[in-house]
Amino acid sequence: MNNLTDEQRYLQLQSLPINDLQTLLTFAGQSRTGKRQELVDRCHALMKSSMVIREKCDELHNKRFGQGEKPTIPYPRDSTNTLRTTHHHLHSNQQQNVEIRFAPFTFNEDLCVISPPHAIAPSKQSANGTQSLANFYFLLTAQQASDVATSTFYSTDQSKIEYRKQILLRFTTIGGDSTHNGINAPDKLPPNLHVIVNSRAVLLPQPKPTAKPNSDVIRPGRPIDITEYCRLCPLISNLIEISWFTQDLSVPPPTYVAAVFLTERKTVPQLLARLSRPSAIRPSIETQRTITQILSASQTPQGIDNDLEVASTSLRLPLDCPAMRIRMRLPGRAVTCKHVHCFDLEGYLRMNEKKPTWLCPVCNKQALYTDLFVDQFFIDIIGKCSSDAKAIEYETNGQWKAVGEEKLSRRAQREREAYKAAQAAKNTNGKSTADIDHSGDDDSNDERALTKSTERPTTTNNAQDDIPIIELDDD
Numbered sequence: 001m002n003n004l005t006d007e008q009r010y011l012q013l014q015s016l017p018i019n020d021l022q023t024l025l026t027f028a029g030q031s032r033t034g035k036r037q038e039l040v041d042r043c044h045a046l047m048k049s050s051m052v053i054r055e056k057c058d059e060l061h062n063k064r065f066g067q068g069e070k071p072t073i074p075y076p077r078d079s080t081n082t083l084r085t086t087h088h089h090l091h092s093n094q095q096q097n098v099e100i101r102f103a104p105f106t107f108n109e110d111l112c113v114i115s116p117p118h119a120i121a122p123s124k125q126s127a128n129g130t131q132s133l134a135n136f137y138f139l140l141t142a143q144q145a146s147d148v149a150t151s152t153f154y155s156t157d158q159s160k161i162e163y164r165k166q167i168l169l170r171f172t173t174i175g176g177d178s179t180h181n182g183i184n185a186p187d188k189l190p191p192n193l194h195v196i197v198n199s200r201a202v203l204l205p206q207p208k209p210t211a212k213p214n215s216d217v218i219r220p221g222r223p224i225d226i227t228e229y230c231r232l233c234p235l236i237s238n239l240i241e242i243s244w245f246t247q248d249l250s251v252p253p254p255t256y257v258a259a260v261f262l263t264e265r266k267t268v269p270q271l272l273a274r275l276s277r278p279s280a281i282r283p284s285i286e287t288q289r290t291i292t293q294i295l296s297a298s299q300t301p302q303g304i305d306n307d308l309e310v311a312s313t314s315l316r317l318p319l320d321c322p323a324m325r326i327r328m329r330l331p332g333r334a335v336t337c338k339h340v341h342c343f344d345l346e347g348y349l350r351m352n353e354k355k356p357t358w359l360c361p362v363c364n365k366q367a368l369y370t371d372l373f374v375d376q377f378f379i380d381i382i383g384k385c386s387s388d389a390k391a392i393e394y395e396t397n398g399q400w401k402a403v404g405e406e407k408l409s410r411r412a413q414r415e416r417e418a419y420k421a422a423q424a425a426k427n428t429n430g431k432s433t434a435d436i437d438h439s440g441d442d443d444s445n446d447e448r449a450l451t452k453s454t455e456r457p458t459t460t461n462n463a464q465d466d467i468p469i470i471e472l473d474d475d
């Protein structure tokens, strides 16, 4: 590799992580302290005059990228213009490696780090806002390139070829109001983000809707799959160009950090299999104990929880998933949930695969994959109930009975009586029935009503017909 040009040598140094640069400087008997860019410049100056340093750099580079004795081309051979501009940016942007660990992403398991997290410093700050440009290269080893290239399958969901092994670009923030201390850092995309990989613009997550005109484009924090934009060849490097800006001058922008990972995509059946391990299923007795506690708590006046329909002597537990509106096949919930009501875990994972919100459809609070469990109590109950049963009523004495749709809970009965009384009162006051119908619709306009398992009086059932049912594709 002694025939590399000066610029290629420079890019070779840029691709090395900070500890390799320090190793090289220690080897040369030089100071190993300073910012990453200072170390690169120091190494670069040494390499110009020393063949031994050049050979040591080759050795470190080969060890890192697994190239053995094969020649490496650490830049895209076909883009001399890019090379020149990149060279400029690498000098103008201080790219520092940072110690940060991203939060695990449920649907992708990290296999290795391709490009370690490094900060993207703002390159221009003016009265109009802050702007930042950065770019960096990464190389895949022969093994990584082959693993990704051979992991393709045809996705019926997306109607296209997809990869099981995926290269993900992730962003997060450091400093400012970041609360993660470098551990389990959540994905956060910079405002007005543009990403170009190998001269192709990358498709980013849909921006969050905003009512303000000319405001920053904020996209939901998610890992970005860049596999299809990458050159799956160990000899050719991949160039990522990142730009973002903000017009918001009210708060100083945080420092964004970018990293690239090789990951393995997990399927819903794989994730369900993990949840269904016999050791992970919650035994029936534990849920029975919790129900008894809820029922005894409801005996005291302050313990009554109307939201979860706790009656004093029995607890009504629906057998349909509140999100899917069909009989649960794999009932479960999160350890963080305060209720015993379940939802269908397969439906829940499929919804989050499409849009990862991880909100419990019963209590609307966070229900992460790592907190989910299968409830044996509900599996047993569902196995014993006929297909027309909609719920069970569990009594304080441990007895339960299945109830059909026509059988209303006590609260629903009370609501229906109250509704009838209100209707009668309004009719005698000469109000039109249209007004009354409208008042009955209020509940269905509430988005939470979609996901909550509350009962409604049968007289307002027509309003439910307007609620879109979430349909999920079967694999």
Ligand SMILES: [Zn+2]
Pocket: 333, 334, 336, 337, 338, 339, 360, 361, 362, 363, 364, 365, 367
């Ligand atoms: Zn919940």
